[in-house]
Amino acid sequence: MRNRYVLGADLIAFVIAACGAFALRFDLNFFQSRPEFIPYVCAAPIIKVVVFLVAGMYRRFWRYVSVNDLISLCFANLIASVGVTGFVAICIERGFFAEFSRSVLVADWLLTLALTAGARVSIRVAAESQRRSDGNDSLHKRVLIIGAGEAGVIVAREMQRNAHLGMKVTGFLDDDPVKVGKRIYGARVLGATSELSAVISAFGATEVVIAMPKAPGTVVRRIAEDCRNAGVASRTIPGVFELLDGQVSVSRLRQIDISDLLRRPAVTGGPDVSGYVSGRTVLITGAGGSIGFELCRQVAHGRPRRLLLLGHGENSIFEAALRLRDAFPDVPLESLIADVRDRDRLFHLFDRHRPDIVFHAAAHKHVPLMQGNPEEAVSNNVLGTRNVVDGALAVGCERFVLISTDKAVAPTSVMGASKRVAEMLVRAVGAASGRPFVVVRFGNVLGSRGSVVPRFRKQIEAGGPIAITHPDMKRFFMTIPEAVHLVLQAGGIGNGGELFVLNMGAPLRIVQLAEDLIRLSGLTTGDVPIVFTGLRPGEKLEEQLWENGAIVENTPHPDVLRVTEAHTAATANLTGAVDALAEAARAGDRAIIESILGDLIPSFASDITRASDDHKSPTPFPTGRAGHS
Numbered sequence: 001m002r003n004r005y006v007l008g009a010d011l012i013a014f015v016i017a018a019c020g021a022f023a024l025r026f027d028l029n030f031f032q033s034r035p036e037f038i039p040y041v042c043a044a045p046i047i048k049v050v051v052f053l054v055a056g057m058y059r060r061f062w063r064y065v066s067v068n069d070l071i072s073l074c075f076a077n078l079i080a081s082v083g084v085t086g087f088v089a090i091c092i093e094r095g096f097f098a099e100f101s102r103s104v105l106v107a108d109w110l111l112t113l114a115l116t117a118g119a120r121v122s123i124r125v126a127a128e129s130q131r132r133s134d135g136n137d138s139l140h141k142r143v144l145i146i147g148a149g150e151a152g153v154i155v156a157r158e159m160q161r162n163a164h165l166g167m168k169v170t171g172f173l174d175d176d177p178v179k180v181g182k183r184i185y186g187a188r189v190l191g192a193t194s195e196l197s198a199v200i201s202a203f204g205a206t207e208v209v210i211a212m213p214k215a216p217g218t219v220v221r222r223i224a225e226d227c228r229n230a231g232v233a234s235r236t237i238p239g240v241f242e243l244l245d246g247q248v249s250v251s252r253l254r255q256i257d258i259s260d261l262l263r264r265p266a267v268t269g270g271p272d273v274s275g276y277v278s279g280r281t282v283l284i285t286g287a288g289g290s291i292g293f294e295l296c297r298q299v300a301h302g303r304p305r306r307l308l309l310l311g312h313g314e315n316s317i318f319e320a321a322l323r324l325r326d327a328f329p330d331v332p333l334e335s336l337i338a339d340v341r342d343r344d345r346l347f348h349l350f351d352r353h354r355p356d357i358v359f360h361a362a363a364h365k366h367v368p369l370m371q372g373n374p375e376e377a378v379s380n381n382v383l384g385t386r387n388v389v390d391g392a393l394a395v396g397c398e399r400f401v402l403i404s405t406d407k408a409v410a411p412t413s414v415m416g417a418s419k420r421v422a423e424m425l426v427r428a429v430g431a432a433s434g435r436p437f438v439v440v441r442f443g444n445v446l447g448s449r450g451s452v453v454p455r456f457r458k459q460i461e462a463g464g465p466i467a468i469t470h471p472d473m474k475r476f477f478m479t480i481p482e483a484v485h486l487v488l489q490a491g492g493i494g495n496g497g498e499l500f501v502l503n504m505g506a507p508l509r510i511v512q513l514a515e516d517l518i519r520l521s522g523l524t525t526g527d528v529p530i531v532f533t534g535l536r537p538g539e540k541l542e543e544q545l546w547e548n549g550a551i552v553e554n555t556p557h558p559d560v561l562r563v564t565e566a567h568t569a570a571t572a573n574l575t576g577a578v579d580a581l582a583e584a585a586r587a588g589d590r591a592i593i594e595s596i597l598g599d600l601i602p603s604f605a606s607d608i609t610r611a612s613d614d615h616k617s618p619t620p621f622p623t624g625r626a627g628h629s
Helices: 003-033 035-056 069-093 104-134 148-162 193-203 217-230 288-301 316-326 343-353 367-372 374-394 414-433 451-461 480-493 508-518 567-586 588-601
Strands: 141-146 167-173 189-191 205-209 234-238 281-285 306-311 332-339 357-360 399-405 437-442 442-446 465-466 478-479 499-502 531-532 551-554 560-564
Touching: 003 035, 003 104, 035 069, 035 189, 069 104, 069 531, 141 148, 141 193, 148 167, 167 193, 189 193, 193 217, 205 217, 217 234, 217 508, 234 499, 281 288, 281 343, 288 306, 288 316, 288 357, 288 480, 306 316, 306 343, 316 567, 332 343, 343 567, 357 374, 357 480, 367 374, 367 414, 374 399, 374 414, 374 567, 374 588, 399 414, 399 480, 414 437, 414 567, 414 588, 437 480, 442 480, 451 465, 465 508, 478 480, 480 560, 508 531, 567 588
Parallel strands: 141 167, 141 205, 167 189, 205 234, 281 306, 281 357, 306 332, 357 399, 399 437, 437 499, 442 478, 465 531
Antiparallel strands: 499 560, 551 560
16 A cells, blocks of 8 residues: 555545544534634644654554554644644634634544554555455465464464465464463364364364473473374474574475474573673684674674675675675674685785684584594694684784583594694683683584584485494583574683583484484484494593583573683693694604694593593583582
8 A cells, every 4th residue: 555545545534633632522504503613624734744754654564563662643633733723723813713622632633543543554454454364264374373472473474464474373272371361363272282282183184383482492392202103293493592684484484303392591682792792803713613603693783893704715705794784784894815824815815904803613524534533633723723723813803702612521543632722822822912812612512513413404304223322321412503603602701721511401312312313304213224333533422611620600690601721731841842742743743743742632542542431421510500619
């Protein structure tokens, strides 16, 4: 409905309101008995139109009229009535009107408000009716929404507004007894979530949408399992971190994946990084990787002065830059292609761009691959980190954050040991310089490139089998957005040389992860078998997040812990040890590499010694919130 038609309707409404106000006050003989009527009915519509134009009442898309729009309309009507009252007062003062009834002004205001608001609401009703009438109702999926909270209401509204989605709301399920029996957008809350199977059968639902973004994994897993047993498809709305770029809508619904089922009580709030990122030049190494790109995305929300994407792979950096420019067109960013092992190139880039904050995410991470290529693990993870740290120091970088891994704790792989030495480098510089150069350590992240979930999905699509190294293998898991959010928080807490560990919750069995993914694909372990291939070189059955005997303290953020581990004697000669590692890597001498790593990290167990340590149980991570030391 074009606004010129709305203006025409308003003019008619203004005239009708004026006539109605006089009729209510003086009955129908006001034409003959009230000489002030003609001047009033000519002036009032003009005054009201002018006020409505100034108030922007004809610059709105009224088919989507909201409560805020109606509130603005009320204010416009009130101001217009004040203008009309002023006109009447001037006419009385100048002697044009002998008298004027105040009740006419009040009645005119109320009638005008009712007519103009009614017209706009009618536009929306007509538009919604048209959308609902599009398509054939018989072809629509009958959707049962789990959760009658804000997310569920949004989903129901979108389904009703957009008939082309082919979805019709059958009803809601919610565990709040106050909501049961009530109606939301015409659909009734049919019962509690425990009644899911019975409601699906009774009402013929063909699909279930789980609209509970904050629900714990156990609840979502139970609902998904009930849906599978009932033979209906299930979807879930995105969680908080996946909505940073937009609002919840039905178009964002997706099939349930394992990340939804593994959510612990959600880390609340979006990235609160503006305190130290806003207005700064931020450089992120490994920006084309899973963690690096998510760092770029969440840092961009903090509105940095410039965002520098540094990476060795041109394709991944090119793709990351395209996506970021689309999502954050107002954030200046620049792509830098460089290898962190190229010291001269790094120093040139640091001197040219002079970043204020550096997040170092570039690393070789695959344990078996690095176990077969220890020279690369040392040159990239150790020497590359030293180059980035030295480059940051050379230009007076304000803050430096190293992304580390739980595989650096009591490492049994060269990759893990190389990351532990990288930690030592950053912490030593932070302690010596007094600058906030810190380390953030966490476990596995779901969905990153080369991780188990994408690999399991490909194996399921191929019909199996799913290959797992050991039936007792466990790992700590966190979603990529959650981990990066906490990395940013930890980066703002640090003062210099600290080690922060993210609260990862309880470790999960890889077998259970695979079984859940098989079930959510609509299959069973009979359809997709699981086979065990044995531990690979450098792997452990379980990881731990800090060394035995470490002191673990709370920080201002409940999901970020400060960990103090005993310093080794070799730390005092770290520079010499790293130089020796560099020489051994250049020479390709694995024995010397492992010997130096063993001297630096007493808990390091190489392939030769690790077999005797596999039976030891690692220090468990607390399943609740941090509150220990």
